[in-house]
Amino acid sequence: MLAVTDLTKSFVSPEGVRGEIVRVREFALAAGEQVALRGESGSGKTTFLHLIAGILAADGGRVTIDGAEMTALGEAGRDQLRAGKLGYVFQTFNLLQGFTVLENVVLGMSFGPRGADRAQAKEVLERVGLGHRLGHFPGQLSTGQQQRVAVARALANRPKLVLADEPTGNLDRKHGREALALIREVCREHGAALLLVSHDEAVLGQFETRRDFAAINEAGQSAGSPRPAASVSR
Amino acid sequence: MTLPLIIYRSLRQHALSTIITAGSIALACGLLMCVWMVKTQSQTAFTQTTTGFDAVLGARGSKLQLVLNAIFHLEASPGNLAWADYEGIKRHPAVKTAIPIAVGDNLRGYRIVGTVPELFEKVEYAPGKKFAVAAGGRLFGGAADAREAVAGAFVARKLGLKVGDTFKPFHGLAFDEKNQHEEVFTVVGVMAATNTPVDRVLWIPIKGVQTMSGHDAKAATDVSAVLIQLRTASAGFMLDMMYNKQGNRLTLAYPVGAIIAELFGKIAWFDQVLTLVAYLVALVAAGSVLASIYNSMNARRRDLAILRALGARRRLIFGAVVAEAACIGALGAVVGFAVYLGLLAGVAEVIRAQTGVVLDVGAKHAVLWVCPLAMVGLCALGGVIPAVKAYRTPVAETLAPVS
Numbered sequence: 001m002l003a004v005t006d007l008t009k010s011f012v013s014p015e016g017v018r019g020e021i022v023r024v025r026e027f028a029l030a031a032g033e034q035v036a037l038r039g040e041s042g043s044g045k046t047t048f049l050h051l052i053a054g055i056l057a058a059d060g061g062r063v064t065i066d067g068a069e070m071t072a073l074g075e076a077g078r079d080q081l082r083a084g085k086l087g088y089v090f091q092t093f094n095l096l097q098g099f100t101v102l103e104n105v106v107l108g109m110s111f112g113p114r115g116a117d118r119a120q121a122k123e124v125l126e127r128v129g130l131g132h133r134l135g136h137f138p139g140q141l142s143t144g145q146q147q148r149v150a151v152a153r154a155l156a157n158r159p160k161l162v163l164a165d166e167p168t169g170n171l172d173r174k175h176g177r178e179a180l181a182l183i184r185e186v187c188r189e190h191g192a193a194l195l196l197v198s199h200d201e202a203v204l205g206q207f208e209t210r211r212d213f214a215a216i217n218e219a220g221q222s223a224g225s226p227r228p229a230a231s232v233s234r
Numbered sequence: 235m236t237l238p239l240i241i242y243r244s245l246r247q248h249a250l251s252t253i254i255t256a257g258s259i260a261l262a263c264g265l266l267m268c269v270w271m272v273k274t275q276s277q278t279a280f281t282q283t284t285t286g287f288d289a290v291l292g293a294r295g296s297k298l299q300l301v302l303n304a305i306f307h308l309e310a311s312p313g314n315l316a317w318a319d320y321e322g323i324k325r326h327p328a329v330k331t332a333i334p335i336a337v338g339d340n341l342r343g344y345r346i347v348g349t350v351p352e353l354f355e356k357v358e359y360a361p362g363k364k365f366a367v368a369a370g371g372r373l374f375g376g377a378a379d380a381r382e383a384v385a386g387a388f389v390a391r392k393l394g395l396k397v398g399d400t401f402k403p404f405h406g407l408a409f410d411e412k413n414q415h416e417e418v419f420t421v422v423g424v425m426a427a428t429n430t431p432v433d434r435v436l437w438i439p440i441k442g443v444q445t446m447s448g449h450d451a452k453a454a455t456d457v458s459a460v461l462i463q464l465r466t467a468s469a470g471f472m473l474d475m476m477y478n479k480q481g482n483r484l485t486l487a488y489p490v491g492a493i494i495a496e497l498f499g500k501i502a503w504f505d506q507v508l509t510l511v512a513y514l515v516a517l518v519a520a521g522s523v524l525a526s527i528y529n530s531m532n533a534r535r536r537d538l539a540i541l542r543a544l545g546a547r548r549r550l551i552f553g554a555v556v557a558e559a560a561c562i563g564a565l566g567a568v569v570g571f572a573v574y575l576g577l578l579a580g581v582a583e584v585i586r587a588q589t590g591v592v593l594d595v596g597a598k599h600a601v602l603w604v605c606p607l608a609m610v611g612l613c614a615l616g617g618v619i620p621a622v623k624a625y626r627t628p629v630a631e632t633l634a635p636v637s
Contacts, residue, residue: 050630055543076547083545094540094633098247103239110236111545153544 001193002029002052002161007061007071008219009051021047023219024061027211029161034184034194036204039213045197048217049163052195053086054078066160083111087154087192089183091166093146095138101125101149102134108153117156124156125149127189128182144175148182155186162187164196168203180206240541240554241561248530252562255519255526259566262519263609264573266512270601271574272581273505275593277498280306281491283591285430285461286359287333289470289488291315291323291477292459297487298497304335304459305490306431306589307345310407311337314456315484323460328469331356334457336443341401343409344389346436348443351375354384357463359428371397371423374439383419384437387427388590395421395436405448416447431590516609519566523559524616531620538624539632552625559617560610567606574602 004027010020021044029035039045050056052063054070057078063070065085070078082088095104102121110116125131128148138146147167154162164183168176180203187194196203197213204210245252285305292300293313302309317334324332336348354365354373367373367384374382385395395401399421405413419438427433444454464470470488477486487493498505538551575595582593 046634047630053543055633056630076549079542079545079547082543088543090543090633094536094543096243096537096540098243098537099239103243107236107239107541108544111547111550116236 001031001033001066002027002195003062003064004028004052005062005064007048007051007063008059009047009056010059010219020219022051022058022217024048024216025218027216029193029195031160032188032191032193033209034187034207035196035209035211036207037195037197037211037213038199038204039197039217040199043213044217044219045213046165048213049088049165049195049197052161053088053163054082079111083157084113085160087157087159087162089147089150089154089162089164089167091169093138093150093170095146095149095153097138100135100137101130101141104138104149105153105156109157112157114157121152121156124152124186127186128152143171144179147171147175147179151179151183151186155190155192158190159192161193161195164194166198166200167196168198168200173202176200176203236546237550237554237557241558244534244537244554244558245561248526248533251526251530252565255522256562256566256569258522259519259563259609259613260569260573262512262515263567263570263605264577266516266609267570267574267601267605268577268581269508269512270605271578271597271599272585272593273508274599274601275582275597276585276591277495279591279593280494280498280589283430283494284490285428285432286357286463287461287490288464288467289462289473289486289490290459291319291332291462291484291486294483294485297485297493300459300485300487301490301493303337304461304487306591307337307347307435308431308589311458312485314453314458315460317455317457319484320457320460323462323473326473328465328472329462330465331463333357333461334440335459335461336440336456337407337458338443338449339403339405339415339446340407340409341389341403341436342393344386344393344434344436345407346383346403346438346443348438348440350440353437353461354425357461359430359432363428365428365432366426367423368426371421374422374437380439381417381419381442382422382438384423384425385421386425386433386435386437386590388433388586389436390421390424395424397421397423403446405446417442429590429592434590516612519609520563520612520616523562523613524619526562527555527559527617527620528623531623534624535627535632538627539629542627542629543633548625551627552621555621555624556614556617559620560614563610563613564606566613567609570606570609 004024007022007024008020009022010018012018037045051058058071061071068081070081073081105121105125106116106118109121125134128151130145130148167183168179171179198204290300290304293315295312299309299312303311320334323329333349333353337345339346351373358364374380374384400418402418403415404410405415473486474488477484541551578595582595586592
């Protein structure tokens, strides 16, 4: 499902020093597999996910998703592949505040090959327990409900791969556990592979397969390596 | 559905700036259309307002003043001409109709003009349209010195005059309540509206003005001007030669429409200034769209980055911002029509009150579709710079969590 080979990414620090943040020789995920990736804040794991998702262009190496090589595509191609095969759950949910719950999910679908499907969006929202909140705006929901919208949005398009970046980082322990269970359960139902990154041992402990990002990332291990703004939690 | 939804939600999310910006577009659009239409409409209306006459004969002086005084009932009379001059032109074989008028009095600012009944009986003020008296009234007639009056439709409405009412004229063309004549006139008819300057006049027999107490007894047979209908157009040039080039005592203003067109030619610079101002207002309005959207870009950056992360292409983001600017322009243009109609109705009413000339508020002109489309285009153009900024939004950097 996901194959990463010799993936590299470096950034130039404000001082003008180029530093490598990601160097992953090999990483793979099978269809339907659920893997948790352990990593400290600033270790480059968000950048790794951005590279897989094609949000960032890699300096070198290959990322293949469901047979399509992300790293060989231009920006528009990466957008298309991301919209068609990937679901992304962000730590801060990244919901569109001016759009209703239903519109957030419908918009997420509309960029994919299947296009917007309101019935499908409603079905997924009902699945995550928000069928009665379709017309609400994110600001009118609790934090846990917002994360459920984000999960619904990531899965509504029936992606092959779901990337989750600290999805419980903004939730309390109880809601975090519920959100995590929901993500894993819905991914299983949709047959999507799940790659989740976290530094929270309570979250990591729930996964059968856990990998240490530091073990697969050969970059950024020397002191003073610059970190891109995108990968730093402030 | 995606693009309209993004645009609609963005407009809703920034409702206040949308309304303010669209409002400024509406004002600009309405003003531009109004200036243009008043310019073209007034030019058309004034040059076509001849009240059925081809020429005006008056004392030696300005042709424009003569036309404004005799046809539009504005300006002072350039002077008098003798009754014999009227008789002379009336008998000229090239002249079909000659109607004398005498001015010099008013009723609360509205002119009292002396004339002969033939004006109302023989003359068509527009093709196929003759002057008519509204039901219940009649023309003055009978004795030439009868103290009777027929009120134009506009002056009757403004002064509340009706058949049977009496009034004492005031001396001069400007209202001065201390200068009232002793003669009492009775309104015997109210004219049907003609939408011409005639509506703003109180008509009395010409003898009434000539022999009004306090008027110069030596001028008791003089007239202020003679309104002329010609048998053929070429006769006008012949009379022009006779009065204006060979003679030096009288002036023939011919053709009436061309003389008014000359007036518009003289004030063309004013039109140009107004048009320039209107263009500048339009540019400022388009600039306000640019500023409004550009200033809100920082607030939108995260939304745009989220859309990009969900798979939206750069060109969609670019298109959404440009289309949003165009939508603000379109919204402004639609409201601009209401502004235009309101402004034009107001200006038309003022022009009607001051001159009796009626502008066609419902008239169609290319500017009515060119201007709104141009505004939408300008606004879309104003959206390009913020759209480029949106296009360049760095997704990963913008989505970096802030805690």
